Amino acid sequence: MSKPILATDALSKQFGALTATHDVSIDLNPGEIHAIIGPNGAGKSTLIKQICGEIHPDSGRVLLDDRDVSALPPHVRARAGLGRTFQISDLCMEDTVLENAILGCLAIEGASWRFWGAAQKSKTLRSRAEGALDRVGLANFRDTQCSSLSHGQRRQLEVAVALTLSPRAFVMDEPMAGLGAEGSRNLTALLDGLRVEAPILLVEHDMDAVFALADRISVMVYGAVIATGSADDIRQSADVREAYLGEEV
Amino acid sequence: MKKLLLAASAASLLATSAFAEVKVGMITTLSGGGAGLGLDVRDGFLLAIEQSGRDDIEVVIEDDQRKPDIAVQLSDKMIQSERVDVMTGIIWSNLAMAVVPAAVNQNVFYLSPNAGPSALAGKGCHQNYFNVAWQNDNLHEAAGAYANDAGHKKSFILAPNYPAGTDALTGYKRFFDGDLAGEIYTQLGQTDYAAELAQIRASDADSVFFFLPGGMGISFLKQYADSGIDLPVVGPAFSFDQGILQAVGDAALGVVNTSQWNKDIDNPTNKAFVDSFKAEYGRLPSLYASQGFDTANLLLSALEKADPSDANAFREALRAAEFDSTRGDFAFGPNHHPVQTIYAREVIKEGDVFTNKIIGTALEAHSDAYAAECKM
Amino acid sequence: MSSILIVEQILNGLQFGVMLFLMAAGLTLIFGVMGLINLAHGSLYMVGAFAAAAVAGATGSFFLGLVAALASAALAGAIIEIVVIRRLYDAPHLDQVLATFALILIFSEGTRWFFGSFPLFLNIPQALSGPVTLPGGIEYPLYRLSLIVIGVAIAGGLWLFIERTRIGIQIRAGENDREMIAVLGVDISKLYTLVFALGAALAGLAGALVGAIQSVQVGMGEPVLILAFVVIVIGGIGSIRGAFIGALLVGLTDTLGGVFLPEFLGLFMEPGAAQKSGSAIASMGIYILMGLVLIWRPTGLFGARA
């Protein structure tokens, strides 16, 4: 087995009496989609936030390409190669689609301290941004103001912005949230193709999508990972059945 | 009253009035916190102009909002746009410092109805600048002199931490022969004096001198009266003026303050002024009103003799100061600041109204400490 | 420096702090429940003082003056809430700052229009005037002592009101989740008007109480307003407890700094200069305090962690 690109090592986080994550160790290998599922409140979003650096764990480490990034702030982790999407679309609503995509290119092109010359006229920025928009199918909307996009298009744009970073790994927090059946199908197809570029850590409630996409699935309950395995393993796991269905073994 | 105001505001709108031969620009504080003083100066000034019966004097009135930058802007307007011959009206020293030096250097005459900063009395004096009120230190110096007469030996003195406050304490100390039990600079705009009162109580002072203009003085006196400290208090007239005495109330009764004017000064001009002011505006005139009235009369007296376009003759006419002042004798010293008598007054109650009564003379024919520095 | 003087100065600091609390409590409540920055809170303080002065002047009763202050400030608060503030709850902070800045202009000049440019008279009631002797031989004005007692009593009452009454529970719920209490059938707009009027009444009461020992004049609310903001920022915006602690801290820092800093500098410098620089630094004291607190805890002492 090749070395994992992203890994967590015994991440734990308490909020008062509430255990958000307990001793979570998961990894993400090249070329795979690793899905994390679990009931609401299981700590999936908290886990993502710890991986991306928005919340500091009480103990444990986050490793990216074998490098300990636990002490780094979110933007440095993003530069190091974490491409993140948000559960609730987090975009610059007053800006156009293209501007949102260009924003994603600034760090990697080292352009954020350029004060001269219009961002939109920079060839390097523009070609990278348009490439990503093409990829998710938003090329025709690039001059549309983000606030006039449909919900599904915003989800696509989230993915496009993450793509512009050329990340080592994607970390996606419920990308299908709020999408209809057709939207989910389109996005599933898009993600399916993305894993070639970088592996995806996918938190998702849409089980059709998860079982269609995931190479591996981890199940989180009450902040702890109770099972990890292929789709079939998880279907048959007694622990998972108990957690979801309350069946005694 | 209405008629007067109308005339004034109409004047300020109609920039060019065919028959006006003399144009006077008045920049004063008519809105915000210190508006009371400006209103009094304006009313006193306009009263004198009206009584003169001259219709060839146009007074352009503008509100400086007590902001120096606005005052400078208005001064530019008066000089550049209205092309006034004479300016007057400024209440506050800092505004005067911002406006006067530039104005008098542009060949405009300035007659100060209130502020008298030391810089304009000494090295910065100017032949076109006349102060009709006092040099800032005067009333404080008189307070120091009065404290000697009253037999005070040890004073506790306080003033706000800004230039006029420093001048006040310096002025008091210049004439006071006794020792100081304490010297405190309070914050400008401070409203609570509990801490200072505690220090006064803890000291071995036999008298208190304070200079706290406007609302600060009201707060101080009320709190002083309530603190149970019963040392005699001396201050300049500013905190005991007709306008604010009613807001201080009983707390001010018996306090001695120094002033170059009071409504009971016995001369016909003053009597006529007090009566006509009451008749016109329905309130007792204040110190500031008297200064506005005197300023206008000085101007009128000079206009009788010369036209402002003949600057030298007009200046001589002003310097002669041949007008009947509400305060009796009035003359200018070599630096164009008044040489005058300063009285000690006591706060009394007449019926329902708090007012002042003269109890003695603090300084006679008093000039100021800076006149020698003035090279005119 | 005698210990009597020190105790007296501490009492002064407490009295100042307690009055600041009355201002700050309303501000922080309004921010906590409605998320609104109200720059016009100082105007309500002024309204209270003017109403008290006018009514006490007409009737001769200080107590009636206080009632008038409470009523008129609450009424003014309710009116501006209904006419203006209500439209600003979901607006960005910038709009709130601006609209309430506009209200200051309207209130200040409006009051001057109505009452004239001269300060009004309001004196302390006969029964509370003069000093009393405290244990230890400290002479202290009875009225100021009463202010401390009234202030602490109101703080306690407010705490009981928020913690123990039905409306208090709704207010606390409103701080946590606006939509939820609307779903639970609470008339949210009435609740907001009520909270706003309550905050206004507290400010008006503070204005009347303080107006009796200070000067009742246009613009009196603005210096206090800024201090009250410093208080709630130190205490943590939205926290009544924070407002109380913050108010006492600010009151004590301001009073004691103004007295002891010049004394302290006097050990090294000549007295006149020590006086001047001491009071200069003391006047910046509370802002320095606020800066330090925010560097240490960016959301104030008792603020919700960001």
Add this chain to the structure above:
Amino acid sequence: MRVTERYINGVVLTGLLVLPIWALAMDEPFTITLATRAVVLALAAVGLNLALGLGGMVSLGHAAFFGLGGYTMGILAYHAQTYSTLNLGLFSTDGTTSMPLIWLSAMVISALVAFFIGMLSLRTTGVYFIMITLAFGQMFFYFAISWAQYGGEDGLSIYVRNGFPGLNTLVPIQFFGICFTLLCIVLFLFARLQASPFGLALNATRQTRSRVQAVGLNPTRIRLLAFVLSGAITGLAGALFADLNRFVSPTMFSWQLSGELIVLIVIGGVGRLMGPVIGACVFVALEHFLGALTDYWHVYLGVVLLCIVLFGRGGLIGLLTGKEGAHV
């Protein structure tokens, strides 16, 4: 009729240039002074607009930089006029009356102070940011009041306007020309910056901080730089304002002035290139004409402001173009 923003910008700048020239022809020098005042206030507000309109930093303490610029001018000119030496420990100077040097000093000093204030304030957000900037402004205000050496609350008068090579700055139209040129330069730079990659990033920090982090940018550093630039521009305006009045005083530090700068921006339109310019013109005009009509003009100003906030989202430009302004 809806018009484009570009068209409005052109009309406003042309109008602002033509008015003083007309006044010159009509021999109405005071109108030129008023126009200069509007231009200088606009410049100060353009500075604030960089922080507030683009970066979403609602600073209620920008008077600090305005005042610093003013005092830099006042102190340098004071020493030059009195032939005294200003000793700053490490180095000393005899002051200067050269405008370009004064501008440079004012901008450097304002930028340095903005850096320190920004370092501390940008740890906070929202209301806390508003309040902490207000507190810093107040600190400077009180300091200036008790700084007796430079006049304290009386302020500091310089009797002659500072010089600019080849021009007579005391002639109103020439001084107007200097201020107007500076405004145009700053507006041009502002427009370039707004469209630049940095401007895009800054604009994004206003809308969503977490998104900016997620794309690998440090929002605090971006905001800090914007705050520093903003302070420098407002400081420059302060120096010009002081020269316009030939006078500086602590009122330049007052929090009402910070409030007024925000008012200017909102009247014109938040985050718009010309928003502050339009706001300043309207404000100065209101001040002049309403002030002449009634002593109580502040009441009307308040009502006008309220209407803009409640009904006129996007300011005057928004009203004319039918587009909302930036949300802060």
